[in-house]
Amino acid sequence: MADNNDFDRIQYLNELGEAAVRAERVLSRASTAVKNEALLLAAKLLKERESEIIGANATDVDAAAARGMSVSMQDRLRLTTKRIDDIAEGLRQVAALPDPVGDVLDGGTRPNGLRIVKTRVPLGVLGIIYEARPNVTADAAALCVKSGNACILRGGKEAINSNKAVAAVFREALGKAGLPEDCVQLITDTSRETAAEFMKLDKYVDVLIPRGGAGLINAVLTQATVPVIQTGTGNCHVYVDKAADLDMAEKIVVNAKTQRPSVCNAMETLLVHADVANEFLPRICRELIARNVELRVCKKSKKILTAAGFDAGTLKDATEADWATEYDDLILAVKIVDSLEEAIEHISTYTTHHSEAIVTRDYNAASEFQLSIDAACVYVNASTRFTDGFEFGLGAEIGISNQKLHTRGPMGLKELTTVKYLINGDGQVRG
Amino acid sequence: MADNNDFDRIQYLNELGEAAVRAERVLSRASTAVKNEALLLAAKLLKERESEIIGANATDVDAAAARGMSVSMQDRLRLTTKRIDDIAEGLRQVAALPDPVGDVLDGGTRPNGLRIVKTRVPLGVLGIIYEARPNVTADAAALCVKSGNACILRGGKEAINSNKAVAAVFREALGKAGLPEDCVQLITDTSRETAAEFMKLDKYVDVLIPRGGAGLINAVLTQATVPVIQTGTGNCHVYVDKAADLDMAEKIVVNAKTQRPSVCNAMETLLVHADVANEFLPRICRELIARNVELRVCKKSKKILTAAGFDAGTLKDATEADWATEYDDLILAVKIVDSLEEAIEHISTYTTHHSEAIVTRDYNAASEFQLSIDAACVYVNASTRFTDGFEFGLGAEIGISNQKLHTRGPMGLKELTTVKYLINGDGQVRG
Numbered sequence: 011m012a013d014n015n016d017f018d019r020i021q022y023l024n025e026l027g028e029a030a031v032r033a034e035r036v037l038s039r040a041s042t043a044v045k046n047e048a049l050l051l052a053a054k055l056l057k058e059r060e061s062e063i064i065g066a067n068a069t070d071v072d073a074a075a076a077r078g079m080s081v082s083m084q085d086r087l088r089l090t091t092k093r094i095d096d097i098a099e100g101l102r103q104v105a106a107l108p109d110p111v112g113d114v115l116d117g118g119t120r121p122n123g124l125r126i127v128k129t130r131v132p133l134g135v136l137g138i139i140y141e142a143r144p145n146v147t148a149d150a151a152a153l154c155v156k157s158g159n160a161c162i163l164r165g166g167k168e169a170i171n172s173n174k175a176v177a178a179v180f181r182e183a184l185g186k187a188g189l190p191e192d193c194v195q196l197i198t199d200t201s202r203e204t205a206a207e208f209m210k211l212d213k214y215v216d217v218l219i220p221r222g223g224a225g226l227i228n229a230v231l232t233q234a235t236v237p238v239i240q241t242g243t244g245n246c247h248v249y250v251d252k253a254a255d256l257d258m259a260e261k262i263v264v265n266a267k268t269q270r271p272s273v274c275n276a277m278e279t280l281l282v283h284a285d286v287a288n289e290f291l292p293r294i295c296r297e298l299i300a301r302n303v304e305l306r307v308c309k310k311s312k313k314i315l316t317a318a319g320f321d322a323g324t325l326k327d328a329t330e331a332d333w334a335t336e337y338d339d340l341i342l343a344v345k346i347v348d349s350l351e352e353a354i355e356h357i358s359t360y361t362t363h364h365s366e367a368i369v370t371r372d373y374n375a376a377s378e379f380q381l382s383i384d385a386a387c388v389y390v391n392a393s394t395r396f397t398d399g400f401e402f403g404l405g406a407e408i409g410i411s412n413q414k415l416h417t418r419g420p421m422g423l424k425e426l427t428t429v430k431y432l433i434n435g436d437g438q439v440r441g
Numbered sequence: 442m443a444d445n446n447d448f449d450r451i452q453y454l455n456e457l458g459e460a461a462v463r464a465e466r467v468l469s470r471a472s473t474a475v476k477n478e479a480l481l482l483a484a485k486l487l488k489e490r491e492s493e494i495i496g497a498n499a500t501d502v503d504a505a506a507a508r509g510m511s512v513s514m515q516d517r518l519r520l521t522t523k524r525i526d527d528i529a530e531g532l533r534q535v536a537a538l539p540d541p542v543g544d545v546l547d548g549g550t551r552p553n554g555l556r557i558v559k560t561r562v563p564l565g566v567l568g569i570i571y572e573a574r575p576n577v578t579a580d581a582a583a584l585c586v587k588s589g590n591a592c593i594l595r596g597g598k599e600a601i602n603s604n605k606a607v608a609a610v611f612r613e614a615l616g617k618a619g620l621p622e623d624c625v626q627l628i629t630d631t632s633r634e635t636a637a638e639f640m641k642l643d644k645y646v647d648v649l650i651p652r653g654g655a656g657l658i659n660a661v662l663t664q665a666t667v668p669v670i671q672t673g674t675g676n677c678h679v680y681v682d683k684a685a686d687l688d689m690a691e692k693i694v695v696n697a698k699t700q701r702p703s704v705c706n707a708m709e710t711l712l713v714h715a716d717v718a719n720e721f722l723p724r725i726c727r728e729l730i731a732r733n734v735e736l737r738v739c740k741k742s743k744k745i746l747t748a749a750g751f752d753a754g755t756l757k758d759a760t761e762a763d764w765a766t767e768y769d770d771l772i773l774a775v776k777i778v779d780s781l782e783e784a785i786e787h788i789s790t791y792t793t794h795h796s797e798a799i800v801t802r803d804y805n806a807a808s809e810f811q812l813s814i815d816a817a818c819v820y821v822n823a824s825t826r827f828t829d830g831f832e833f834g835l836g837a838e839i840g841i842s843n844q845k846l847h848t849r850g851p852m853g854l855k856e857l858t859t860v861k862y863l864i865n866g867d868g869q870v871r872g
Binding site: 237418432435 | 549555557562643807818821826846849
């Protein structure tokens, strides 16, 4: 029986893969106008089928609630009229973006007369693995279609009915626009075993993009044979230099920690130069505690804060683990450093290469920080929260890469493409 | 004992990894002048230590011969005065290339005043896994150093003494130029177990580049957790269209198959349009057989060739496996197709997305072929053999990527870099 199940699973995935490759041959050459039409039709159909979609979603939410899903997770899973409006608006925005396919990136004529043109083409078939957020089904499908990539979507099992409803609308829109429906496919068998096999579908899938927490990312990294773009891990730091404008530093630290603590570009550790710690630490910690931030502080910080009248009971001692932890919550590790070099050393040890910031008025400190720190985004005098496709002007985002291969930082449509060399000759052979 | 061995192996690799990361912090910011000095010193020292290196190499070659290594493999392993001259000249050529690090790729000012500059930075720590070719030790180290990447090299065990000698020279040159010797490290424990653990060293290694045959590439793909750039698999096709200039087609086919059959950009299958098969097939096959090419032909080809007087005994029947095989040898699969569409369908089924060519005088056929075929390099009227870093004007090459992620086709210095966003503000926070 086990063998038989395995056989079916692999057969099922191979069929999805073959269908995706076939669809991709058409989609990769589709005109911008046709791709945009599919997106606009999908936006329209989403609204027309709203009650159906919300009904399917209610089944998911009810089942999740019955299984004890947390209220905040239920909230992420839930679709409402407002959210469907937002999703449809997102599709229209992607339709309005420039199409990167066919861009000429480079080129020239070689001494032997060969003319080489480096062009931008879709990656091919993308596998997107994500958690129980049905809006991702529409967002990811839209970015893939616009960039000419067929996609196979594998969403969290808790959202399966919602995802089926959204994917069905998308496929119908593709068909009406004259594109193969299989440009967007959903894996409807949400077992872990099928997900594991999907990660090995390198015969058909060109790139795998996991969107979710550390558990998902690690599962993909250890199991996948398909090339992966890692997204979403961010142990971000803000370093307040001795030459910082402390009013500016306060605004940036509060924003980087509290404006949206659950996301990857939120600050997790605050580093403060010893020369300004006596002045800055008490005021920033007062502000953060007032905003319900739990502090985990180094010994020197604790000394300064208790001397300033803080209740030692509210200040946890930071451990080695705290420096390495991405809380994604209203928790902040705090450390005093004696120099810019110590700040850089600390960040270099614990960074996940996502977003790091310095607050300073010192030109040399700013330069040194930007050149030394190895991260996708290195900020001077701004909040780490800006690492985002919309904030960077990409118009949309499929995730934030924190690996170095292929791309780094926010990934928009261009980042979903690769290159193809077109070489034209008149009979050249190699000597 | 096994546990104890495992512990040592992991400790050994972690030490290499930590040293590489330390060295990379310096190398990533080293000036072009200093990096060039290291390369020129290495070229000089290679010649000064020539007799030592050739002595170490002789130990490897003798041991390999005693173990029964083939003469052609021994030839690849052997270092001579001439080959060391070539390696040294290669290092000087890399020194003369432009340094890609620090290039500004894009940028702008956002509506909120944030100034974003997208710059080019080294990938970081590269792992290069290769076979018994000691010249790769110097070539790979040179490209890594010039592009600001620390490298950990794992060459074939048959070349270990040669690799140690070459790496020692390189490390001495780095030291003399004022760079950390650990910018270039060699794994001296050449066990398979250590290689397997090396592929999982994602804590320290940013990218893994395997250079070698299908066995090596597959081992890396299934075992690695470090992101991989696949190189070197090429099942390349030449399609001779009905509108081909047949004299040109003959030159291109002969060149693509026989000029250097062992490499990844050599042709493996010839497709000929039925309308020109009666005229073209006999003449090209006579030419190829005269050059010792073994032919594996489809039924229609066999009929035409036997009718033209070919001895049926010299014509093997092509099987399904032949269409999918990269011979890397003087063997060619031959198939007649009835249309451009059939040629595209065949190539799309069997391509490894490396290099594909059409020979035609028909504008529409050329365009359709270039737009339809999904490969790194798509040629019109030129030999597939041009897919090469030197031929493309990159000045050097660490390999040819046949995956879509990160880069495709010949990889020079730019392809060994990633991006970093430098973001400068004056107190911006996200609303």
